[in-house]
Amino acid sequence: LAPEEIEHSRLARIHDPRRLRHLKEIHRARVGDRFTLGVEGGGIGHGELMSLSDREACFSLGALDAPPPPPLPVHLILALPRPRMLARSLEHLTALGVKQVTLLHTQRVEKSYWQSPELAPEKILAHLVLGLEQARDTVMPTVTLAKGFRPFVEEQLPALIEGRRGLLAHPGMARACPRGINEPTLLLVGPEGGFIPFEVERLLEAGCEGIHLGPRILRVETAVTALLARLF
Ligand code: SAM
Structure with missing residues (x-):
């Protein structure tokens, strides 16, 4: 996730068509599925898919507390x-x-x-x-x-x-x-x-x-x- 994709309400919205395709075709994502999510340059945590359409995926984010692995x-x-x-x-x-x-x-x-x-x-x-x-x-x-x-x-x-x-x-x-x-x-x-x-x-x-x-x-x-x- 890019930091600007995250709202104060801890909802993250993705609009990038490539990533939406990836969610649907590779992950076969369904509402309610849980994903490991990372914020660019920041932490890693879990999120639940709240809605998914051809134009948007919306996740509710839990705590993002695991740091990325060392470079x-x-x-x-x-x-x-x-x-x-x-x-x-x-x-x-x-x-x-x-x-x-x-x-x-x-x-x-x-x-x-x-x-x-x-x-x-x-x-x-x-x-x-x-x-x-x-x-x-x-x-x-x-x-x-x-x-x-x-x-x-x-x-x-x-x-x-x-x-x-x-x-x-x-x-x-x-x-x-x-x-x-x-x-x-x-x-x-x-x-x-x-x-x-x-x-x-x-x-x-x-x-x-x-x-x-x-x-x-x-x-x-x-x-x-x-x-x-x-x-x-
Ligand atoms: N005929 C070329 C040569 O002898 O240099 C082969 C090049 S290889 C396909 C491409 C690159 O991978 C090489 O320039 C090198 O940096 C690296 N490489 C491939 N095999 C290697 C090896 N056994 N030892 C060290 N470097 C290797």
Whole structure:
């Protein structure tokens, strides 16, 4: 729920057609059903569905006292994957607790991906919300775009890596991905074709440690999930 959807009377009204469809088609919601609800950036609690039509769902809210689960202190720098994979990666990384994401252009990212409708803010938001709902989280991640590799490395990376451990996921690196981190971390994941040697060199020079996930080469969304699950 967005905070503005809640009235003083502890009634919450939803008008967003996508969420109304989700309630009807996925949850098969009926008046009287009880749901776990979260307020964006706030608590989680229970609510009862009071009415449901094609234009509005109205819930009466109980106390919202459970806090959202703790975030994963990882800023993920993800080379922009193909649109279908982007959607799933956003959902998974959000469910795993990432709160900062940068989508990066690299040599092997297809230029056409930057024109994809999946990059529209409302599409990105929809995938983030699915991840939050799945994990019973309420704190929305921020997603930024870095459309040039050189400007990213020269202008943004020095400030991002300051005070964080930089991990560059690349097959064949000497060190295995660490397990269970609790320090602020920057994690870089490459595109379908991987980082090119020049990019690996620049990222290592900028202070990143190269890490691997073993001998299996994983597709981007699997690698993102496996890496975050190790760091979790
Ligand atoms: N042929 C590419 C290569 O060798 O780099 C494969 C790229 S893989 C499909 C996409 C991204 O997932 C990689 O750039 C890397 O960031 C991550 N990845 C996949 N498997 C990995 C592994 N075994 N170790 C480390 N990173 C991996």
